[in-house]
Amino acid sequence: VKRLDALRAIDETVGDHPLVITCGATARELASISRRPSHLPLLDSMGLTSALGLGVALGHPGPVTVIDGDGSLLMGLSVLATLACYAPPNLTVVVLDNGQHASADELESQAARIDLAAAAAGFGLAVRRCADVEELTALLAGRPGADAFALVVAAIEPGNAPGIPLLLADPAVLAATFSAALPSA
Amino acid sequence: VPKPATPRLAAVADGLLDWGLETFVYVPSSHSAPVIRNLLAAGVRAVMANREDEAVAVASGLVLSGRRAAIVMQDNGFGNALTALTTLSLAYHVGLPIVANSRGGLGEYNAMIQSISARVPDLLAAAGVRVFGLGPSDPVPVWRRTVSSAAELAGMQRAPIVTLFDALHPALEVAP
Numbered sequence: 001v002k003r004l005d006a007l008r009a010i011d012e013t014v015g016d017h018p019l020v021i022t023c024g025a026t027a028r029e030l031a032s033i034s035r036r037p038s039h040l041p042l043l044d045s046m047g048l049t050s051a052l053g054l055g056v057a058l059g060h061p062g063p064v065t066v067i068d069g070d071g072s073l074l075m076g077l078s079v080l081a082t083l084a085c086y087a088p089p090n091l092t093v094v095v096l097d098n099g100q101h102a103s104a105d106e107l108e109s110q111a112a113r114i115d116l117a118a119a120a121a122g123f124g125l126a127v128r129r130c131a132d133v134e135e136l137t138a139l140l141a142g143r144p145g146a147d148a149f150a151l152v153v154a155a156i157e158p159g160n161a162p163g164i165p166l167l168l169a170d171p172a173v174l175a176a177t178f179s180a181a182l183p184s185a
Numbered sequence: 186v187p188k189p190a191t192p193r194l195a196a197v198a199d200g201l202l203d204w205g206l207e208t209f210v211y212v213p214s215s216h217s218a219p220v221i222r223n224l225l226a227a228g229v230r231a232v233m234a235n236r237e238d239e240a241v242a243v244a245s246g247l248v249l250s251g252r253r254a255a256i257v258m259q260d261n262g263f264g265n266a267l268t269a270l271t272t273l274s275l276a277y278h279v280g281l282p283i284v285a286n287s288r289g290g291l292g293e294y295n296a297m298i299q300s301i302s303a304r305v306p307d308l309l310a311a312a313g314v315r316v317f318g319l320g321p322s323d324p325v326p327v328w329r330r331t332v333s334s335a336a337e338l339a340g341m342q343r344a345p346i347v348t349l350f351d352a353l354h355p356a357l358e359v360a361p
Contacts, residue, residue: 018250020246040249042273043272043276044268044272044273044276045242045268045269045272045273047238048238048239048241048242048269048273049242051234051238051239051242051243051246052242052243052245052246052249052273053246054232054242054243054246055210055232055242055243055244055245055246055247055248055249055250055254056246056247056249056250057246058208058230058232058243058246058247058250058252059208059246059247059248059249059250059251059252059254060250060251076236076238076239076242078234078235078236078239079235079239081235082232082233082234082235082239082243085233086232171276171277171278172276172277172278172343174277175249175277175278175279176278178249179249179250179251182249182250182251
C-alpha cells in the first residue's frame, strides 16, 4: 500500500469529520490530494499527534480520526497509556507504519524491528491491523457511530511520493479554520 | 495521607474554577497535588498525562475543540514541554493557561532541581511564553485573581500563559 493511497482512502471515508494529521511527508501528501477545513495537519510537533487528537476527541462530541506514523508514535509512546486510560469512543487512531522515518531521509524506525500493534495491545488498546486499502476503508467505514476507541495499524510501503509540494500553511490559520469547522467550537 | 490544600493552593484551584475550567490535564506533582485534588473534588474532568509535552498536546486539542482547558504541573517539566509549547500552542495560537508550582527556591529540599527550575522563567521568556508569578508576599485573593486573570488572558491572546506559584517558600508559614 502506498501512503498516498492510504491517505486518499482515509480522507474519503472520514469526510468532513475532524482529522488530525502527523507532520512531514504525511501531512504534505494528504494536502496534495485533499484539503478540508476539518483537517488539522501538524507542521512540526512530531510525537504529539495522537495526544492532540485525544484532546480533540475529549472536547468534540462527534467522530475524530488521527493519522499518526510509526516514527511519530514511537517519539511519544507514553500516549498509548493515556489513550488506554481515557479511550474516548469517538476516537480512531490510524498508524501508518512503514518501518521508517520517511520524512527523515527514510532512515529506519524502530518499528521495523518491533511490533507496534502488539505493543499497543499490551496497553489494553483495541487494535486492528490491516494490510490493504480495502481493509482500511472497511475498518473506518464500519465505525460511523464511533462507539468504541480503536487503534488501527496499517502497513504501508516505505518511501515518499515524488513531486509533492511543501505545505507552507500558516498554523494559526489552520487552527482557526479547524476550530470553526467543529460544531462544538 | 494527602495534605489538605493551604489557602493559597486552594486559591489556585478556585481561580481556575472562577474562569470556568471544564477539563484540566495534569502531570502529577506533590506540591500541585492539593490543587489537583481540589479540582477533582469540584467535579472537574481530569486527564492525567505522563509527560508535560503530552499534556500540552492533549490540552491544546481540548482548546481547539472549544473547551476551557488548563494544565496543572510542576515547573521542572517545562524542559519536556518546550517543543510542544512553541511548535504547537504558540504556532497554532492556542489559548492555554498553565499553572505550575515552582521549585528550586527558598525552602527547597532537593539539591538538583534548581538546575532547571531556577531557569524556567528565563527559558519560557526566551521561548516567547508569558509568565506571571505568585509568592508569599501575595495575599490569597491575589493568588486566586491572578490565576483566573491569566487564564482569561490566555484565551483572549490565544497563547499559552504560565502562572508559577511558589508553594515551598518558608515565609508562607508566616504570611497572612
